[in-house]
Amino acid sequence: MAHSGRDIGGTKRALWRAMSKPLEGKVGVVFGVANKRSIAWGIAQAWAQAGAKLIFNYQGERLKENVEELAATFGADTPVAPCDVSRDEDIVKFFDFVKGKTSRVDLVLHSVAFAPKEALEGSFLDTSREAFRVAHDISAYSLVAVTRAASGLMSGGGSVVTMSYYGAEKVVPHYNVMGVAKAALEASVRYLAYDLGPKKIRVNAISAGPVNTLAARGISGFSAMLTHYEQHAPLKRNITLEELGAMGVFLASDGGAGVTGQTLYVDSGYSVMGM
Numbered sequence: 340m341a342h343s344g345r346d347i348g349g350t351k352r353a354l355w356r357a358m359s360k361p362l363e364g365k366v367g368v369v370f371g372v373a374n375k376r377s378i379a380w381g382i383a384q385a386w387a388q389a390g391a392k393l394i395f396n397y398q399g400e401r402l403k404e405n406v407e408e409l410a411a412t413f414g415a416d417t418p419v420a421p422c423d424v425s426r427d428e429d430i431v432k433f434f435d436f437v438k439g440k441t442s443r444v445d446l447v448l449h450s451v452a453f454a455p456k457e458a459l460e461g462s463f464l465d466t467s468r469e470a471f472r473v474a475h476d477i478s479a480y481s482l483v484a485v486t487r488a489a490s491g492l493m494s495g496g497g498s499v500v501t502m503s504y505y506g507a508e509k510v511v512p513h514y515n516v517m518g519v520a521k522a523a524l525e526a527s528v529r530y531l532a533y534d535l536g537p538k539k540i541r542v543n544a545i546s547a548g549p550v551n552t553l554a555a556r557g558i559s560g561f562s563a564m565l566t567h568y569e570q571h572a573p574l575k576r577n578i579t580l581e582e583l584g585a586m587g588v589f590l591a592s593d594g595g596a597g598v599t600g601q602t603l604y605v606d607s608g609y610s611v612m613g614m
C-alpha cells in the first residue's frame with residue numbers, strides 16, 4: 340500500500356519518539372533514593388529522561404528533605420511519600436498514596452538493602468540470627484512485598500528492576516550476610532518472574548560493580564574494592580551511574596521485552612574473570 344508523505348513523516352516521528360523517549364507515557368515507582376549518589380537516583384534520572392513519570396519513596400524523616408529536593412528536579416509536583424519496606428503497613432499506605440496519583444504503574448525500581456554494620460565486618464561465621472533476619476527481610480523479602488503490592492496496579496504489564504551484587508555468587512570478603520541475602524534476592528527474581536510472566540510483568544536484577552554510595556561505605560574495605568576492580572576488570576575501570584541508568588532503561592523498555600528472571604551484569608566485565 341502506498342503511503343502519503345504525511346504518513347511517513349508521522350511514522351518517522353513515532354519512531355524517533357520511541358527511540359529517544361522509550362518510556363514516554365510510563366509511570367514508575369522508585370524505592371531507594373537516599374541522596375544524589377544513590378544508584379536509585381542514577382536510574383531514576385535515566386527513566387525520567389526516557390520519558391517516564393516517577394513516584395518516589397523515602398525511608399524515614401531523616402531522608403525526607405533530600406528525596407523531596409531531588410524529586411522536585413522533575414517538577415515541584417513529583418509525588419514523594421514515606422515507606423519503610425520492613426513494615427507491611429508502610430507498604431500498604433505507600434501504595435494507597437500511589438493509587439491516589441495514578442491509576443496504573445508500569446515500572447518499579449527496588450534499590451534497597453541493609454545489614455547491621457557489625458555483620459559487614461569480620462567473618463560471616465559470626466553472623467547473628469538477628470543480623471541474618473534483618474538483612475534478608477530488608478534486602479530480599481522487601482522485593483516480594485513491594486512487587487506484590489505494585490502488581491495490583493500493573494494492569495498493562497510492566498517491568499520490575501532490583502539491584503544485586505556479585506557477592507551473591509562468589510565469596511567477597513566482608514560482604515558476608517549481604518551476599519547470602521543477594522542470593523535470596525536473585526532467586527526471588529526468578530520465582531517472581533515465573534509468577535508474574537502471565538501478567539506480562541517482567542522481573543530482573545542488575546548486578547552492579549562497586550559504586551561509592553552511602554550503603555557501600557558501610558562495607559568494611561570498600562575503597563579497596565574500587566581499586567581492585569580498576570586493576571582486574573576487563574574494562575580496567577569502575578562503572579558509572581549513567582551506565583546503570585542505561586541498563587535500567589533497557590530493562591524497563593521494549594528493548595528488554597523478552598528478558599525476565601535474569602541477573603544482568605554491569606560490572607566492567609569483572610564477573611567473567613577466573614583470575
Ligand code: NAD
Pocket residue numbers: 370371372373374376377378379397398402422423424425449450451452453477502503504546547548549550551552553554555
Ligand atoms: P544507597 O545508600 O544510596 O541506597 C540504599 C537505599 O536503601 C537507601 O535509600 C535507604 O534509604 C534504603 N533502605 C535501607 N533500608 C530501608 C528500609 N527499611 N526501607 C526503605 N528503604 C530502605 O546505596 P546504593 O549503593 O545506591 O544501594 C542501592 C542498591 O544497590 C542496594 O540494593 C545495594 O545492595 C545495591 N548495590 C550497590 C552496589 C554499590 O557498590 N553501591 C553494588 C551492587 C549493588
